[in-house]
Amino acid sequence: MDFREIEKKWQKIWEEEGRYKAVDFSEKPKYYILVEFPYPSGVGLHVGHTPNQIAMDIIARKKRAEGYNVLYPIGWDAFGLPTENYAIKHEISPVVATEKNIANFKRQIKSLGISFDWSREINTTDENYYKWTQWIFLQFYKKGLAYKATANINWCPKCKIGLSNEESEGGVCERCGTPTIQKPKTQWMLKMSAYAEKLLQGLEETHYWENIKSMQRNWIGKSVGTNMHCKLDTGDDFDIFTTCIETVYGITYFVFAPEHPLVAKLKDKITNYDEVLKYIEKTQRKSEFERTQLLKEKSGCQLKGISAINPINGQKVPVFISDYVIASYGSGAVMAVPAHDERDYDFAKLFNLPMIEVISGGDIKNKAFEKADYLGKGCKLINSDKFSGLTVEEAKDALNSYLEEHGLGGKVATYKMRDWVFSRQRYWGEPVPLVYCEKCGWVPVPDDQLPVTLPKVEKYHPTDDGESPLSRIDEWVNTTCPHCGGKAKRETDVMPNWAGSSWYWLRYMDPNNDKEFANFDKMKYWGKVDLYNGGGEHVTRHLLYARFWHRFLYDNGLVPYSEPFDRRIQQGLILAADGSKMSKSAGNTVDPMLYVEKYGADVSRLGQMFMGDYVETKPWKEDTMKPCEKLLKRIVALKDKLQDVQSDENKFILAQSIKKVGEDIEELKFNTAVSQIMVLTSALEKAKVVTNEDYKVLLKLINPFAPHISEEMWTQCNFEGRIDENWPKYNEADLKVNSVEIAVQVNSKIVARIDIDPTQSQEEILASVKTDEKIKPYIEGKTIVKEIYVPNRLVNIIAK
RNA sequence: GCUGGUGUGGCGGAAUGGCAGACGCACAGGACUUAAAAUCCUGAGGUGGCAACACCGUGUGGGUUCGACUCCCACCACCAGCACCA
Secondary structure (H helix, E strand, O other), X not given: OOHHHHHHHHHHHHHHHOOOOOOOOOOOOEEEEEEOOOOOOOOOOOOOOHHHHHHXXXXXXXXXXXXXXXXXXXXXXXXXXXXXXXXXXXXXXXXXXXXXXHHHHHHHHHHOOOOOOHHHOEEOOOHHHHHHHHHHHHHHHHOOOEEEEEEEEEEEOOOOEEEOOHHHHHHEOOOOOOEOEEEEEEEEEEOHHHHHHHHHHHHHHOOOOHHHHHHHHHHHOEXXXXXXXXXXXXXXXXEEEEOOHHHHHHOOEEEEOOOOHHHHHOOOOXXXXXXXXXXXXHHHHOOHHHXXXXXXXXXXXXXXXXXXXXXXXXXXXXXXXXXXXXXXOOOOEEEEOHHHOHHHHHHHHHHOOOOOOOEOOOOOOOOOOOHHHHOOOOOEEOOOHHHOOOEHHHHHHHHHHHHHHOOOEEEEEEEOOOOEEOOEOOXXXXXXXXXEEOOOEEEEOXXXXXXXXXXXXXXXXXXXXXXXXXXXXXXXXEEXXXXXXXXXXXXXXXXXXXXXXXXXXXXXXXXXXXXXXXXXXXXXXXXXXXXXXXXXXXXXXXXXXXXXXXXXXXXXXXXXXXXXXXXXXXXOOEEOOOOOOOOOOXXXXXXXXXXXXXXXXXXXXXXXXXXXXXXXXXXXXXXXXXXHHHHHHHHHHHHHHEEOXXXXXXXXXXXXXXXXXXXXXXXXXXXXXXXXHHHHHHHHHHOOOEEHHHHHHHHHHHOOOOHHHHHHHHHHOOOOOOOOOOOOOOOHHHHOOOOEEEEEEEOOEEEEEEXXXXXXXXXXXXXHHHOOOOOHHHHOOOOEEEEEEEOOOEEEEEEO
16 A cells, blocks of 8 residues: 555545635634644754644644644745845845745645645735735834844954844854854844833633743843932932832942943043043954853943932942943943942952841841842841831831832832844835835825835845845835925835744735734634744744734734633654754755655654653654554554444453544554554454444544554545544543452552452452452451542552 | 753653653564565663562752652752843
8 A cells, every 4th residue: 555645535525625715704623733833944844843734733623623723824924034044145136945845845744735725825925915014013113112222242353244133142243153253233223121110911811831830921021120210419310220228328329331421421520531441342342152152251331420329328339330331231230239249249349339237137248248138038127227126028018118218219110021133124024114214204105105115136235335126226225205295215125034934824814914014803703822832942032922912913903812822832843863953064954855755754744743741842753753653553453453333342452542632632542552552453353343333533633643644544445524524532431341350459559459349339349359369368357447439540558 | 140940761752649651763583585674563761680579760959749750948960041220
């Protein structure tokens, strides 16, 4: 039997029938399964794609059989650097490269027999798609959530090119290995920070895995503390943020981020401004890598000529700048309490600054006595004026109240999550749909002129001044102002490749709508994505971006639900056979399509599911293919044993298998579901009689895993209807057996195994155990203190 | 450093607090075969023993329990994410 031929035949039939089309507004209950849409790269489908598409296909097929109207769509996340670089290298247009790659991906996915609804296929680089990406961006702009600001980009000084974080991993340029530096550049930003609290709270409405929620919380990084208004002796105001207001009397200096606006503003008053400038330049030259990974050694520079006043006691203290203070977090300035903060401690040691101990119970000779050391231990304040003697916890409240009463600040929350740098100086992305007019400023492109399409050009190489390649195309850049009709220039930055994936699940609900991004009623019908499967690498960024866009749309009445995804799950990372990470450079990548060619789609599907726990990181093993091939052959061979008779010889194993396979699929335990099918197959092979009904159940159970061969066998047997019209059911009663072997323990040690009738009462069973010849000797002459019976498992007799 | 996760045979991996190692891989023996492949049957955690059997076994050390891979405490190792976040 040639599996490949059968597979082709059924794939053709399914396609012609439109068998897996999702129906808008169907009476059936809906179920929306989403896999992250792939990036159609030149290398084709890889092991990061196939197990999750297969796994979700299994769920989709089971849900359909159970009577659900399943939406299981697919599309292409095709904008972005890899394609652009590939196109540059091969001197072809990224449009052509994308088309080619998509065609290849599509062929590969189809050969696996994944039941996607291809009528809803989307492509982020399609003008009809990115029209709406641009439209949504403009909604952000119109609500004041998109703004221009100077932000640093990763810059390779040798290649003279801006790099993404991915291209400058480890702080070096991916192409030439030169350390990258931070270069300021005016960019579009999305005010994601305004949604920090909503994104945090929204997690409560979802059913993501706890670790995924935890990563998101971590990324959002909420921290509750105190904002305090401070003054310099020049009269200038600044704010600091602290989570340890109880140490406010321990301030011996303040530290600003080098980028803090007051530094430049006060250049005339700072007597050593030359030195300050030098320090600022030095920190700017530092790469992200040096700043974060390398040395946590402190450095800094005093702002001589000015000092700051501790608002709590009026004390004058020096002011420094240092790169250990991050401009974008809190207010970009900190109060320094070296006695109670490790970083301040190191800094104070370096500059020989005084320390004031304000929390009792520590020893600051060699290190700071930090909050981790003193919180919750009943430590009390000292050297803190009227707050001395309070416990740390009391002091926090008292000081916050004091600051509030005196207009000096109060309790606030701060978030690590930054605004989203939404510009890329590249070609292959969605153009930012704004026009700059000398008279009117930034003007949105009117809806009826969307999309702003990418010009079809020969040259789209990155420029050496860091500007977008689009800026070189005068006939595209020069336009008229939609507002006043005068001369204007288009924005030449494009959106990051995260943009298209920030709303794609909505488009699947209504992929061909040319009036709106998706019809509201359709979105209402399909609701939240019930199950969203993706890679661990997207748990923070993509998932947050997606939730951010969705929540924004919800707040503006454009989508019916506040959260896009109900459940988010993650497949395990697939490693090379030796347990190392797969990578192109190590040359140990596996092409899953080879296994489709070698064994066929069904075997390959089963093999990948049988490799291990779906959610755990695990090595790719070809070893699982053979036994799965064997399994299918055995199932095919069973057909010859069928008898058109009635028999309930197999009712127990069938009921058990229906229960186990069904539950395992729901719980993503595909590997044990496959084992159970193996167990069932063995049992039927050994059975005296296998009826048509028995075989039907077996075929239905394996159908989601091996859809082609199971449907083929169904047809060959001339069974009525279609194999996936329903999902098999079992009777609880069939799970009961009239004899079961249990273990008998005396004093928790197994002494015998005996058969019992499980329908008997506990008393009856215990009585028969105690009179059993094998057990008697162990309890004779002893006093029984306790008897434990675990139904169908064991009896434990405690005897002294 | 912080957060989350994972530690079970030679290997991948199973086990609502209840007979650890299901199901497989690799291995060994056997059947079929001129032979091989394929297929089928049998065996197997470790140590000791001809054997019945005994003892030891789920990263380490404690604890709870009649009973712990499973729950609690401490620690170790590895993986992932974050990281000078005030």
